[in-house]
Amino acid sequence: MTLKPSSKLSWFLPLLIPVVLLVLWQIASDTGCLKPSILPSPFVIAATLLELLKSGELFKNLEVSLVRVLEGFLMGASLGLLVGFAMGLSKRMEGALSLITGLLRPIPTIAWIPALILWLGIGESSKVTVIAVGSFWPVLLSAIQGVRGTDPKYLEVARVLEKDSYTRIFKVVIPSALPSIFTGLRVAMGIAWASVVGAELIAASSGIGFMIMYAREVSQPDVMLVGVLAIGLTGLLIDFLLLQLQKRLLKWSVTA
Amino acid sequence: MNSLQIKNLNHQYALPQGELKVLDQVQLTVQPGEFVSIVGASGCGKSTLLRLIGGLETPTAGQILLGDQLIQAPGLDRGMVFQEPRLFPWLTVEENISFGCRANTSESEKQKLVHSHIQLVGLLGFEKAYPHQLSGGMQQRTAIARALVSQPQVLLLDEPFGALDALTRIQMQQEILKIWQAEKITVILVTHDIDEAVYLGDRVLVMSNRPGTFQKTVPAALARPRDRNSVEFSKIKKEIYDEFFNKTV
Numbered sequence: 033m034t035l036k037p038s039s040k041l042s043w044f045l046p047l048l049i050p051v052v053l054l055v056l057w058q059i060a061s062d063t064g065c066l067k068p069s070i071l072p073s074p075f076v077i078a079a080t081l082l083e084l085l086k087s088g089e090l091f092k093n094l095e096v097s098l099v100r101v102l103e104g105f106l107m108g109a110s111l112g113l114l115v116g117f118a119m120g121l122s123k124r125m126e127g128a129l130s131l132i133t134g135l136l137r138p139i140p141t142i143a144w145i146p147a148l149i150l151w152l153g154i155g156e157s158s159k160v161t162v163i164a165v166g167s168f169w170p171v172l173l174s175a176i177q178g179v180r181g182t183d184p185k186y187l188e189v190a191r192v193l194e195k196d197s198y199t200r201i202f203k204v205v206i207p208s209a210l211p212s213i214f215t216g217l218r219v220a221m222g223i224a225w226a227s228v229v230g231a232e233l234i235a236a237s238s239g240i241g242f243m244i245m246y247a248r249e250v251s252q253p254d255v256m257l258v259g260v261l262a263i264g265l266t267g268l269l270i271d272f273l274l275l276q277l278q279k280r281l282l283k284w285s286v287t288a
Numbered sequence: 289m290n291s292l293q294i295k296n297l298n299h300q301y302a303l304p305q306g307e308l309k310v311l312d313q314v315q316l317t318v319q320p321g322e323f324v325s326i327v328g329a330s331g332c333g334k335s336t337l338l339r340l341i342g343g344l345e346t347p348t349a350g351q352i353l354l355g356d357q358l359i360q361a362p363g364l365d366r367g368m369v370f371q372e373p374r375l376f377p378w379l380t381v382e383e384n385i386s387f388g389c390r391a392n393t394s395e396s397e398k399q400k401l402v403h404s405h406i407q408l409v410g411l412l413g414f415e416k417a418y419p420h421q422l423s424g425g426m427q428q429r430t431a432i433a434r435a436l437v438s439q440p441q442v443l444l445l446d447e448p449f450g451a452l453d454a455l456t457r458i459q460m461q462q463e464i465l466k467i468w469q470a471e472k473i474t475v476i477l478v479t480h481d482i483d484e485a486v487y488l489g490d491r492v493l494v495m496s497n498r499p500g501t502f503q504k505t506v507p508a509a510l511a512r513p514r515d516r517n518s519v520e521f522s523k524i525k526k527e528i529y530d531e532f533f534n535k536t537v
Contacts, residue, residue, distance in 0.1 A: 189374050192342060192362045193388055193438070203387065207378040284418045286377045 105161025116175020174216020178209025325489030333500030342344030367435030
């Protein structure tokens with residue numbers, strides 16, 4: 033296999049800045065500019081990462097958080113799709129729901145956490161609900177926008193060909209809304225992942241957010257930073273997987 | 289097969305600055321199996337006329353009849369091809385064509401119809417292709433197949449080759465003639481291309497500018513296949529050309 037210089041460069045380029053930063057960081061730690069109790073050196077963090085991987089603690093906590101994210105995301109996204117389609121397809125439905133959605137949407141997800149703990153306790157349900165709320169909004173908006181954005185020319189074709197409203201919605205409107213919906217799903221997944229950590233920071237006894245908070249309390253900045261790093265990597269991986277899924281499902285969409 | 293009749297057709301749009309008269313007293317009878325070309329400048333109302341025949345709009349006054357049936361809504365007895373192919377990008381060529389089938393068609397019947405129409409428009413081998421993988425001409429062939437697969441009595445063509453390059457356009461004109469002869473279908477073509485109108489039509493209707501009405505009918509009784517470079521062909525073209533540009537009143 034031969035690689036073109038440009039494709040070699042495209043692999044190298046995203047790595048360049050992180051590597052330079054890591055080297056500078058390590059030098060700063062070695063020369064004593066950074067206190068290990070505030071910011072441990074990259075080598076110390078890497079060693080802690082290996083240790084946490086070996087003991088299984090990292091995966092255990094990641095798994096707990098991921099399950100919460102998936103449950104909440106499924107709930108929030110399906111509800112968002114349902115309400116979004118209803119509001120996108122029916123002017124009346126939009127009229128009925130526009131005030132309440134307009135009022136609730138600007139509330140940051142994290143602001144719901146205290147209320148949800150009060151209503152649902154500190155168990156799983158409050159965390160899953162926070163994630164559901166967080167993933168609901170981007171999916172709702174993208175579904176409305178996708179449905180509304182259906183090219184009227186396509187709808188005219190469906191009219192000329194005497195299609196019933198079932199065919200019109202499922203064969204024309206929804207497929208044409210899919211690229212927009214997928215963008216919404218990716219944004220929602222990002223928010224879901226961020227809100228689980230938020231919820232766990234406030235009240236939890238397991239999960240990656242808990243691991244970070246606990247490490248801070250017992251003054252283990254290396255464990256804390258491994259946790260932070262793991263959040264970033266997992267988020268990147270999830271988005272990558274969603275993007276692959278989108279490319280497979282929407283191969284007709286040239287921009288996907 | 290039924291003839292298409294347009295009687296005293298008037299159409300106007302309500303605009304903020306008042307009524308805009310688009311069509312004025314349009315009369316037309318198209319015989320079954322006839323190929324009629326309508327030429328007019330852009331904005332003269334020829335596309336509106338086609339949309340009215342298609343049932344996409346309701347006329348302000350007057351009637352359009354297919355046989356003794358009054359046209360009030362779109363219907364599969366009238367196939368329509370637009371200037372843009374309007375294919376669904378998420379469906380393959382065969383799925384797009386299959387979308388044109390009547391609702392009560394069985395799966396096996398659908399397959400047969402789709403296959404024979406793919407053959408008719410010369411797209412064998414491209415069944416599984418997506419629209420973005422096709423050239424403009426091939427996309428328009430797919431759109432024609434989709435309009436024909438429900439076996440309509442009338443095919444309405446709204447400047448179908450206007451967006452194609454000159455060579456592809458000529459190829460598509462020959463193709464549409466072949467299809468017309470094979471399907472024995474009535475065709476109404478709207479175009480601004482005089483050459484195209486004369487090459488394809490049994491007669492050419494010249495539409496005046498806003499409000500649109502037929503100011504002249506030019507019979508194009510030439511044997512097919514027609515030679516675009518023949519003297520007779522040029523004579524007919526000149527007659528139409530003069531209607532637009534050298535009118536001596």
